[in-house]
Amino acid sequence: MNASRSRLAKALALITAATSLLTGCGAAGPMQAPGGMVAAAPAPAPVMTHSLYAKDASGSLSEGDLQRVLESPIDLQFPARVGVVPLASAFEPGGDVSLSVRSVASRDLARALTGHPHFSHVSDISTELPHGGGLEGLRVIAARYRLRYLLLYSERFEDATHLNGWAFLYPTILGMFVAPGVTVKSRGLAQVDLLDVRTGTILFSVVEPMQVEGHSLMIGAERSHRDLEREAAAGAARALAKRVAAQTNELVAFADTSALGGTAVRTRILPAPIQVGASSSAIGPSAALR
DSSP, rough: OOHHHHHHHHHHHHHHHHHHHHHHHTTSSBOOOTSSSOOOOOOOOOOOOOOOSSSSSSSOOHHHHHHHHOOOOOOEEOSSEEEEOOBTTBTTTSSSHHHHHHHIIIIIEEEEEEETTEEEEEEETTTTTTOSHHHHHHHHHHHHOOSSSSEEEEEEEOOOEEEEEGGGGGGGGGGHHHHHHHHHEEEEEEEEEEEEETTTTEEEHHHHHHHHEEEEETTTTHHHHHHHHHHHHHHHHHHHHHHOOOOHHHHHHHHHHHOOOSSSSSEEEOSSSSSSSSSSOOOOOBBBBO
């Protein structure tokens, strides 16, 4: 009996020792580097607070600055004041903007975005203010308006107008006035880009296709074509306003779920596209880029 109790006590002692060893391994502290030094976690990337692009129309980047842009998160500050900028061509504020494009940007895009919870105020913007050109020039204009973000609106059409079967009546002269011998046709794109004024970053672009087709008399065909294109652009701008709202909601939701804001006044941080030396879950707010 005594021998059995001795064996049982030894077995219990071994089990207790093994359990203690496993528990100690699971609760071990930070890994130590050779020499007993505790290995520190990689420092979080600093939040980008200003543009690193060249302050001219080229907006170029050095290789080092390009890497810094890709490694740096940026803050999203919504709700915020935004401005709608009509452009003759995408990202180029130097061209002459037609009255039609300005009208669509103001009437159909800006008005459709008014009241969105992430846009505390939507302002029409004119590129006629002095600026240096390019996106950096747009940042200067936005600073004059005291705006946090800009929505860049542009549209373009490719004309495919041609004569149709009714044109065989044109040699009769009278046919030119009664036969719809011109098919007015074009395809186009309307585009909106969200520019972060603080850093010069394009946060997203949305594009809406447009198509115009109709029949017209030879006299007045050009006017009919312009009217159809304006109508198509107005519809596309309203559709783009919905897509802008949806994209902004997705950006905010992504920043909210990335666990990068932990201050008393919540700041949404959009993670960097490249995480250097740390996983995305390990990045938090930190000092701004100097």
